Amino acid sequence: MTTTSDDRRYPLSEPYESGMLEVGDGHSLYWEVSGNPDGKPAVALHGGPGSGSSPRMRGLFDPDRYRVVLFDQRNAGRSTPSATEPVVDLSANTTQHLIADIEALRVHLGIERWLVEGGSWGVTLALAYAQAHPERVTELVLAAVTDGDRRDTEWITRDMGRVFPREWERFRDVVPSAERDGDLAAAYSRLLHDPDPEVRAKAAHEWCLWEDTHMSLAPDAEPFLSVAEPEFQLAFARLVTHYWSHGCFLEERQLLRNIERLHGIPGVLIHGRYDVSGPLSTAWALHRAWPGSELVVLEDTGHGGGSLASAIIAATDRFAQDQSVG
Numbered sequence: 539m540t541t542t543s544d545d546r547r548y549p550l551s552e553p554y555e556s557g558m559l560e561v562g563d564g565h566s567l568y569w570e571v572s573g574n575p576d577g578k579p580a581v582a583l584h585g586g587p588g589s590g591s592s593p594r595m596r597g598l599f600d601p602d603r604y605r606v607v608l609f610d611q612r613n614a615g616r617s618t619p620s621a622t623e624p625v626v627d628l629s630a631n632t633t634q635h636l637i638a639d640i641e642a643l644r645v646h647l648g649i650e651r652w653l654v655e656g657g658s659w660g661v662t663l664a665l666a667y668a669q670a671h672p673e674r675v676t677e678l679v680l681a682a683v684t685d686g687d688r689r690d691t692e693w694i695t696r697d698m699g700r701v702f703p704r705e706w707e708r709f710r711d712v713v714p715s716a717e718r719d720g721d722l723a724a725a726y727s728r729l730l731h732d733p734d735p736e737v738r739a740k741a742a743h744e745w746c747l748w749e750d751t752h753m754s755l756a757p758d759a760e761p762f763l764s765v766a767e768p769e770f771q772l773a774f775a776r777l778v779t780h781y782w783s784h785g786c787f788l789e790e791r792q793l794l795r796n797i798e799r800l801h802g803i804p805g806v807l808i809h810g811r812y813d814v815s816g817p818l819s820t821a822w823a824l825h826r827a828w829p830g831s832e833l834v835v836l837e838d839t840g841h842g843g844g845s846l847a848s849a850i851i852a853a854t855d856r857f858a859q860d861q862s863v864g
Contacts, residue, residue: 754840
């Protein structure tokens with residue numbers, strides 16, 4: 539779900555370089571580079587998991603000052619194999635695989651260090667990557683802050699029923715009755731891989747409808763995922779439920795516990811006051827434990843829209859003043 543946007547993005551520069559990078563396990567990642575070839579390197583991590591990169595992500599960076607790298611994470615967007623295929627094996631798609639993929643792409647492009655930007659799931663991945671390779675990160679710009687904890691997955695898939703009871707009951711009742719008191723993400727994941735394409739399509743749509751319901755309490759919020767193409771809904775829902783049913787392949791509280799690995803790295807945490815699906819407490823806890831961070835709370839948005847893009851651009855503009863390149 540999105541809200542009316544106070545969106546002052548830069549004009550979108552077309553990629554001057556793109557390709558497919560083989561990363562093992564039968565996976566190839568789509569990547570592209572735009573902006574200034576001699577500019578400050580930055581990589582933008584898309585959300586979901588499974589949303590895929592979007593040309594609009596380029597507009598978060600000044601194309602005269604940044605060398606902007608986008609890529610589609612495993613099984614998402616133009617990367618192959620695609621999660622839209624009737625049968626797809628997601629076993630080689632974990633947070634650890636994605637961290638290794640980011641490093642492989644950095645090396646492939648000959649970049650020494652780069653700014654890492656991420657939104658929603660992209661925040662979790664950015665934090666995990668930066669904690670694994672802090673020497674490769676110049677700054678972090680993180681919007682709609684998440685950290686992948688199971689308690690937050692439970693909040694979204696179960697506790698949120700206290701906020702949206704009618705919509706949550708519809709979401710829950712798609713799952714067979716014997717599984718309704720268990721892990722709803724895992725139950726949906728099984729439906730999304732059912733041999734019957736109608737079962738897969740219904741589960742994907744209902745998952746996306748629930749996501750649109752809880753992403754924002756802002757009064758001008760509009761649906762996004764539930765009105766997307768069925769193929770996108772299937773890929774998105776499959777990858778989200780795959781990650782959530784496995785605890786995002788992280789130990790509980792891992793990113794907060796290891797926050798000292800980011801000490802010395804400047805970061806901006808940006809979060810909407812109306813973001814009910816990602817409570818502000820997550821961003822607050824990370825900010826309190828991370829001395830180099832700044833917390834920006836936006837009063838006009840939820841999990842997206844409003845002035846979120848403008849706040850990201852304000853951060854990337856400020857960091858662009860450091861013209862160190864990789």
